[in-house]
Amino acid sequence: MKIIAKFFAKTVRALMTAYVYAAFKPKVRFCDKKRKNTRFSEPVIFVGNHTSHKDGIMTSVVFAKAKGNIVVAKDWYEKKKFNWFLRNNRCIPMDRVGTSTGWLKYSKEALKKGESVILYPEGKTGKGEEPQEFKSGFVMLAIMSGAKVVPYATVGEYKFFGRQKVLIGDPVSLSSENKALSPAYLEKESERFRQMVIDLLKEIRGEKK
Amino acid sequence: MIFDKLIEIFENVIPEVDSSEITPESTLMEDLGLNSLTMMLLAVSIEDEYGVTFDDMQELETVGDVVEYISERTGEEN
Numbered sequence: 001m002k003i004i005a006k007f008f009a010k011t012v013r014a015l016m017t018a019y020v021y022a023a024f025k026p027k028v029r030f031c032d033k034k035r036k037n038t039r040f041s042e043p044v045i046f047v048g049n050h051t052s053h054k055d056g057i058m059t060s061v062v063f064a065k066a067k068g069n070i071v072v073a074k075d076w077y078e079k080k081k082f083n084w085f086l087r088n089n090r091c092i093p094m095d096r097v098g099t100s101t102g103w104l105k106y107s108k109e110a111l112k113k114g115e116s117v118i119l120y121p122e123g124k125t126g127k128g129e130e131p132q133e134f135k136s137g138f139v140m141l142a143i144m145s146g147a148k149v150v151p152y153a154t155v156g157e158y159k160f161f162g163r164q165k166v167l168i169g170d171p172v173s174l175s176s177e178n179k180a181l182s183p184a185y186l187e188k189e190s191e192r193f194r195q196m197v198i199d200l201l202k203e204i205r206g207e208k209k
Numbered sequence: 210m211i212f213d214k215l216i217e218i219f220e221n222v223i224p225e226v227d228s229s230e231i232t233p234e235s236t237l238m239e240d241l242g243l244n245s246l247t248m249m250l251l252a253v254s255i256e257d258e259y260g261v262t263f264d265d266m267q268e269l270e271t272v273g274d275v276v277e278y279i280s281e282r283t284g285e286e287n
Contacts (some may be wrong), residue, residue, distance in 0.1 A: 101249070102262065103254065104256075105262060140249070165250075181221070181253070181254070183250060184249055186246065
């Protein structure tokens with residue numbers, strides 16, 4: 001039964017990949033011009049802006065080579081129509097309201113296995129020019145796991161025959177350097193990465209001088 | 210003692226609160242002013258120290274509840 005479920009999940013994933021490339025035609029660029037794909041030498045944590053629920057399928061396809069596990073809001077994860085697919089496609093549920101630390105545990109396990117983690121630190125979709133405040137969960141995960149954080153930005157409308165542009169930054173190593181994790185440190189680092197994503201957005205839009 | 214260790218953790222998580230005033234009866238949100246970020250940080254710090262994971266810390270109201278929660282799962286005296 002498990003094998004059938006796995007096979008079915010793989011098939012759906014292949015169809016989803018085909019759909020993303022046909023419908024959204026993601027154009028992926030890297031700040032590091034020598035980089036050819038999203039397979040980094042070690043598992044990383046991807047953080048970027050979140051403008052649509054379709055970011056989930058788009059980023060899972062774009063970061064497929066890095067074996068990206070998407071951290072999904074628990075309320076979406078538990079929806080009947082999505083649950084089976086999300087359970088079988090490298091998704092980690094996160095309780096946005098409570099303070100369950102389960103997602104941290106599963107994310108650390110994924111990184112340990114050599115898989116990457118994709119997070120939308122805004123916690124919800126936003127349509128503004130700039131991303132909303134970044135929550136600090138990814139900073140905690142980076143410190144606790146030692147994994148590097150890769151900022152990225154995505155621009156474009158999710159419409160059929162539209163075009164998504166994705167710009168991926170360089171991996172950044174975080175270190176709390178002998179000081180324990182504090183709220184001030186977490187907030188400062190979260191904002192630093194939000195600024196990095198803003199810079200990437202400006203670069204994609206051609207606003208950066 | 211779990212309580213003493215917890216005080217050390219609180220000193221890092223909520224440095225603005227005078228730790229000498231924290232008692233087992235202190236409520237996490239009302240008395241100590243923990244918010245979602247500091248609550249998560251507290252959970253992570255405890256997990257790091259004791260290997261105890263939390264399903265939802267918001268079910269724990271007071272410092273004493275947290276001490277008891279850790280004690281039940283580690284067998285350590287509170």
